[in-house]
Amino acid sequence: MKKVKSFSTGHLVIFCCFLLCVCSSGKIVKDDGLALTPPMGWNSWNIFQADINETKIKEIADAMVSTGMRDAGYQYLVLDDGWMASERNKEGTLYGDPEKFPSGMKSLGDYIHSKGLKFGIYECRGYLTCQKLPGSYNHEEEDMKTFASWGVDYVKLDGCYAERNKRPSDVDLSIYSAAIKKSGRPMVLSISDFGNGSWAWGAKDYAHLWRTSYDISPNMGSILYCANTSGGSGVIDSAFNGLWQFAGPGHWNDPDMLEVGNLKSVIQDQLHFSLWCILAAPLMSGTDLRKMPDSLKNILTAKEVIAVDQDPRGFQGYKVFDNGKQQVYNKPLSDGTTAVLLLNTAKENADIKVNWDQIGLQGNQRVRDLWKQKDLGYFNNFFVAKDLAQYGHLLIKVGTPGGKMIAGPKPVPVEKYTVTNVGTTWLSDIYYLMKQGGAPVKNKNYKGKEISVAGVRYKKGLGCQTNSKIMYRLNGKAHRFQAVVGIDDEYKGDATAQFKVYNGDYFGGQVLFDSGKIGKDSSVHIDINVEGVKYILLEINGKEVPADWADVKVIAKKNNAN
Numbered sequence: 001m002k003k004v005k006s007f008s009t010g011h012l013v014i015f016c017c018f019l020l021c022v023c024s025s026g027k028i029v030k031d032d033g034l035a036l037t038p039p040m041g042w043n044s045w046n047i048f049q050a051d052i053n054e055t056k057i058k059e060i061a062d063a064m065v066s067t068g069m070r071d072a073g074y075q076y077l078v079l080d081d082g083w084m085a086s087e088r089n090k091e092g093t094l095y096g097d098p099e100k101f102p103s104g105m106k107s108l109g110d111y112i113h114s115k116g117l118k119f120g121i122y123e124c125r126g127y128l129t130c131q132k133l134p135g136s137y138n139h140e141e142e143d144m145k146t147f148a149s150w151g152v153d154y155v156k157l158d159g160c161y162a163e164r165n166k167r168p169s170d171v172d173l174s175i176y177s178a179a180i181k182k183s184g185r186p187m188v189l190s191i192s193d194f195g196n197g198s199w200a201w202g203a204k205d206y207a208h209l210w211r212t213s214y215d216i217s218p219n220m221g222s223i224l225y226c227a228n229t230s231g232g233s234g235v236i237d238s239a240f241n242g243l244w245q246f247a248g249p250g251h252w253n254d255p256d257m258l259e260v261g262n263l264k265s266v267i268q269d270q271l272h273f274s275l276w277c278i279l280a281a282p283l284m285s286g287t288d289l290r291k292m293p294d295s296l297k298n299i300l301t302a303k304e305v306i307a308v309d310q311d312p313r314g315f316q317g318y319k320v321f322d323n324g325k326q327q328v329y330n331k332p333l334s335d336g337t338t339a340v341l342l343l344n345t346a347k348e349n350a351d352i353k354v355n356w357d358q359i360g361l362q363g364n365q366r367v368r369d370l371w372k373q374k375d376l377g378y379f380n381n382f383f384v385a386k387d388l389a390q391y392g393h394l395l396i397k398v399g400t401p402g403g404k405m406i407a408g409p410k411p412v413p414v415e416k417y418t419v420t421n422v423g424t425t426w427l428s429d430i431y432y433l434m435k436q437g438g439a440p441v442k443n444k445n446y447k448g449k450e451i452s453v454a455g456v457r458y459k460k461g462l463g464c465q466t467n468s469k470i471m472y473r474l475n476g477k478a479h480r481f482q483a484v485v486g487i488d489d490e491y492k493g494d495a496t497a498q499f500k501v502y503n504g505d506y507f508g509g510q511v512l513f514d515s516g517k518i519g520k521d522s523s524v525h526i527d528i529n530v531e532g533v534k535y536i537l538l539e540i541n542g543k544e545v546p547a548d549w550a551d552v553k554v555i556a557k558k559n560n561a562n
Contacts, residue, residue, distance in 0.1 A: 032181075032186050033250075034186055034187075034188050034208055034250065035188050035208035035209065035249075035250055035251075035252065036249040036250055036312070036314070037249070037309075037310045037311070037312060037314065038209070038252045038280055038281055038282045038283060038309055038310065039075075039076055039154070039188055039190070039208070039209065039252075039282045039283075039284070040072075040073045040074045040075060040076070040282070040283040040284070040306075040309075040310075041074050041075055041076025041077060041078055041117075041118070041120060041154070041283075041284050041285070042060060042064060042069070042074060042076070042077050042078065042284065042285045042286070042289065043078040043080055043120070043156070043257050043284045043285070043286055044056075044057070044060075044078065044079055044080045044082075044286075045080035045081065045257065045286065046216070046218070046257055046258070046259060046262060046286025046287070047262070047286055047287055047288050048288075049080075049082070050080075050081055050082025050131050051082070052079060052080075052082050052083060052100065053099075053100040053101065054100065054101045054102060054103060054108060057077070057079060057108060057112075058108070058111055059290050060077060060289055060290065061077055061111060061112050061115045061117055062115070063289035063290045063292070064077060064115065064117060064289060065115050065116070065117075067289055067292055067297055067301075068297070068301050069285070069289060069300065069301065070115070070116055070117060072300070072301040072303070072306060073283075073306055073310060074283070074285060074300075075117055075118050076117070076118045076119075076120045076153065076154045076188070076284075077112050077117050077118070077119065077120060078120030078121065078122070078154055078156055078284065079120065079121050079122060080122045080156065081122050081124075081129050081130055081131045081133065081158070082097075082100075082131055082133070083096055083097065083100065083101065083105075083121065083122065084096060084097060084129075084133050084134060085097050085098065085133075085134075086133060086134075087134065088134050088139075092139065092142065093142065093146055094123075094134060094139075094143055094146055096108070105121075105150045106149065106150045106151065108150075109150045109151035109152065110151065113151060118153035118154060119150070119151055119152050119153050119154070120152065120153060120154030120155070120156065120188075121147060121150075121152050121154070121155060121156070122155075122156045122158065123135065123136045123143060123147075123155060123156070123157055123158070124136060124157065124158040124159070124160050124161070124162070125137065125157055125158065125159055125160075125161075125162040125165065125172055125176075125507070126158075126159070126160050126161025126162045126163075126164060126165065127161055127164065128160065128161050129158060129160060130158055130160040135160070135161065136157075136176075137161075137162075137164075137165055140175045140176055140179045141175075141178075141179040141182060143179075144176065144179035144180050144182070144183045144187070145179070145182075145183050147183070147185075147187065148180075148183035148184060148185035148187070151185075152185070152187055153185075153186070153187055153188065154187060154188040154190065155176075155180070155187050155188070155189050155190065156190045156192055157176060157189060157190065157191055157192065157207075158192045158193075159191075159192060159193040159194065159196070159507050162193075162507040162509070163506060163507050163508070163509035164509060165507075165509060166508075166509045166510060167508065167509070168201075168503065168504040168505075168508040168510065169193070169196075169198070169201060169203070169504060169505050169507050169508050170201055170202060170203075170205075170206070170504070171508075172507070172508075173189075173191070173203060173205075173206035173207055174205075174206055176189060176206065177189065177205075177206040177207070188208045188209075189206065189207040189208055190207065190208065190209045190210075190254065190282075191203055191207045191209070191210040191211060192211050193210065193211055193505075193507055194211060194213070194214050194215070195211055195212045195213045195214060195229055195235050195434075195436065196434070196436075196505045196506050196507055197235075197433060197434035197471045197505045197535070197537075198210030198211070198505075199212070199243050199246035199247075199253060199433075199434075200246075200433035200434050200471055200473065200505075200535060201471075201504060201505060201534065201535050203251075204246070204250070204251035207251070208250060208251060208252065209251070209252040209253070209254045209282050210252075210253070210254055211254050211255075211256060212226075212229040212230045212234075212235055212243060212253050212254060212255050212256075213225065213226040213229040213230075213234070213235070213255050213256050215256060216255070216256035216257060216259055217259070218259045218262035218263055219263070219264075220263070220264075220268055220271075220272075220345075220391065222259075223259065223263070223268075223271075223272045223275070224345060226255040226256050227255055227275045227276075227279065229243075229255055230242060230243050230253040230254075230255040230279050230281065230316070231243075231244075231255075231275070231278075231279050231316075231317060231318065231319060231329060232319060232322065233439070235434055235435055235436065236432070236433060236434060236435065237417070237431035237432050237433070237435075238439070239412055239416070239431050240412050240431065241318050241319060241409065242316075242318050242319065243316070244315070244316040244317070244318045244408070244409075245411040245412065247280060247314070247316040248314045248315075248316075249312070249314040252280065252281070252282055252316075253279070253280075253281065253316065254281060254282050255276065255279065255281050257282075257284040257285075257286045258272065258273070258276060258283060258284055258285050258286050258287075259272060259286060259287075260272050260273050260285065260286075260287065260296070260299055260300060261285070261286075261287030261288075261292065261296045261299075261300070262286065262287055265391075266295050266296075266299070267389075267391050267392065268391055269296065269299050270299050270371065270393070271343060271391050271392075271393050273299050273300070273302070273305065274305065274341055274343070274371075274393055274395045275329075275341070275343075276309065277305050277306065277308045277309035277339075277395075278308060278309075278317035278329045278331050278339060278341040278395070279316055279317050279329075279331075280309060280311075280314065280315065280316040280317065280331070281309070283306070283309060285300060302370075302371065303373075304368075304370040304371075304373055304397075305370050305371060305395060308331060308333070308339040308370065308395070308397075311331075311333045311334050311339075312334050313332065313333060313334035313405070315331060315332050315333075315408055316331070317329040317330060317331035317339070317341070318330060318331075318408070318409060320354065320358040320359060321352075321354070321358065325344065325345055325346035325350070326342075326343065326344050326345070326346065326350050326352045326388075327341075327342075327343050327345070328340065328341070328342050328343075328352060328354050328358070329341040329343075330354075330358070330359045330360075330408075332359075332360070332405065332406040332407070332408050333397075333405075333406075334405065335401040335402065336399060336400070336401055336402055336403030336404055336405055336406065337397050337398060337399035337400065337401055337403075337406075338359050338360065338361070338397070338398050338399055338406050339370070339395065339396070339397055339398075340354055340359060340383075340395075340396050340397075340398055341393060341394075341395050341396075342354060342385040342388070342393060342394045342396075343388070343391070343392070343393035343394075344388040344389065344390060344391070344392050344393070345390065345391065346390060347390050348390075349387050349388060349389050349390075349392075350387075350388055351384055351385065351386050351387065351388070352384070352385045352388060352394075353382055353383070353384045353385075354382060354383055355381065355382045356381050356382060356398070357381075359398065359406070360406040360407055360408075361398060361399060361406065362381065363380065363381065364378050364379070364380045365378065365379060365380075365398050365399055365400075366378055366398070366399060366400050367379050367383055367396050367397070367398055368396060368397040368398075369394065369395070369396055370395045370396060370397055371394075371395055376396070383396065383398070412431065416430060416431050417430055417431040417432070417433055417472075417473055418430070418473045418474075418475050418477075419472075419473065419474045419475060419477045419478050419554055419556060420475075420477065421556065422556050422557070422558050423555065423556065424553050424554075424555055425478070425553060425554050425555075425556065426460050426552070426553045427462065427472055427549070427552045427553060427554070428442040428443050428460055428461060428462055428552070430472065430473075432470045432471060432472055433471050433472065433473055433535070434469070434470070434471035434505075434537075435468065435469060435470050435471070436468060436469040437464075437465060437467050437468030437469060438464065438465050438468055440462040440463060440464045440468070440470055440549075441462070441463035441464075442462060442463075443459065443460055443461060444463050445463035445488045445490055445546055445548060446463040446464060446465050446488065446490075446546040446547075447463075447490060447546065448463075449490060451463055451488065451548050451550050452488060452489040452490070453484060453485070453486040453487070453488060453489065453523045453548050453550050454486055454489070454521050454522055454523040455489065455521070456484070456523070456550075458484070458548070458550040458551050460550075460551055460552070460553070461483075461484075461548055461549055461550040461551055461552055462538075462548065462549040462552055463488065463546065463548055464540055464546070464547055464548065464549065465540070465544060465545065465546055465547065466495075466497050466540045466541060466542040466543060466544055466545050466547055467540070467541060467542070467544065468539070468540050469506065469537055469538065469539045470537070470538045471505065471535055471536070471537045471538075472535065472536050472538075473534070473535055474530060474533050474534060474535065474536055474554060475534055476531075476532050476533065476534050477556050478530050478531070478533065478554035478555065478556050479529070479530065479531055479554075479555055479556055479557045480527060480528070480529065480530065480554065480555040481501065481512075481513075481526065481527075481528050481530045481536065481553075481554050482525075482526060482527050482551065482552070482553055482554070482555065483525075483526045483549050483550065483551060483552035483553070484523050484524070484525050484526070484548075484550040484551050485499040485515060485518070485523065485524050485526060485547070485548065485549055485550065486518055486522055486523035486524065486547065486548065486550070487518065487519070487520050487522075487545055487546065487547050487548075488545075488546040488547060488548050489521075490546050491520060491545045491546050492520075493520070493545065494519070494520065495520075495542060495543040495545045496517040496518060496519050496542055496543075497517070497518050497540055497541070497542040497545060497547040498514070498515055498516060498517050498518065498540070498541045498542055499513075499514075499515040499518070499524065499526075499538075499539070499540055499547070499549075500513065500514050500515070500538075500539040500540075500541070501513040501526070501528065501536060501537070501538060501539075502536065502537035502539065503530075503533050503535075503536065503537075504533075504534070504535050504536075504537065505535070505537055506537060506539070512528055512530070512533075512536075513526055513528050517542070523550075530554065536554075538552075
């Protein structure tokens, strides 16, 4: 039997809009000149997790100098979670775990600086860190002042428990940005929010880099997933061809820290490093530099490869070819050449071709192998990397330095991913800015068939699976959000699904609508006020079943659509 419920609210977003207005009026737009190229350094987490102490960190600082890492550009030494005492002191101030860091954090920072390095440290937006140590919530200004007194140059800001703050992420980050500025010490701000859409909601106004992925792991499946979040359609509508248009000097997409040195082979390490460099990603080493063999050192300090990552033009690489097994990335450089990465992920050997017209060139062009630091000659109209084994790759530089800079692709126009029209805008007619889980199917159910919920068929909507999130940009222009939600009639089991609508990203913690658990043959009609909401997040939770946002749309009044 069909069961239908209705939900309507006129005032749930008033408090949300108030906070957004506060954020807009008190906005701290960074203008500090930091991170004009992707930050390079070392972070403790991938190799040590929380098992860090003063001796290890000093030895790593020494190794960053003795191995040539510092001179290759790795300047930040960052302590991740696990450095602090389990409670604040009686004045409410953070301090280092006295057993791990008996000399204190100021002394450690001085040691790091004495090596010609910069001092980075971890904190969390929530009331606890991910290791359940004291977080910075309601201590933001005090903690940034403390970090400044220790000589901190770089803050990695995690997102565990941040949803409990009940503050939109732009409000949260504006508080930290203002606190850093007030501290009087310039600090790079790195957001670790597991790919929750920082590029979409304007994190570049407050931070210098933001995560695009879940945590990286030392295997090629994870490496390729993380790369695809920044360079492919892993977390955004495929129309964007990756996140390249959201990156540039002072604001970078971060597919997470490097696992170079922790993988199974040199070829895997080298491909991982090549991908991060072509993507203009931050290069944060995560291996034990005290035990680094020459083969690993040669990868991490490869001068011509690092130069691709650090190119001052700041253009993130993008795909010009991807058939699911082989890929070609292109990254236009400041000297009039372009870097091209050709790679094979299939088990079978493959030839991979790049045509010059795919990368903005034509005719006879010089090609240089950046790993071998060797000119390969001149090639007319195309180049072929031959017989590449699995994870085999070639990173080349094409063109002659000194010429006119090669144009990149055109960014997706704002109107293609933003509510701009008076009246009705179907969300299936604009591009989404962030997704987690499977990509939504536009105007069909998840299996590509007609959307049908509780016996009613719909021509418009989004076909999804449970455990998915999608973010759209309303830009404060919409008045009402409307949809019919439920499990698609294609499903014949007895599982349930739960639909939520958020103001902003998940970590903002501001739920505008919650359907509760819905079973098969049930639907819920949503009609809620979204005035002033800039970004809306649609979430479905439950066992893996097809579930639909049917007839999902927003309605803009004439006076809201400027």
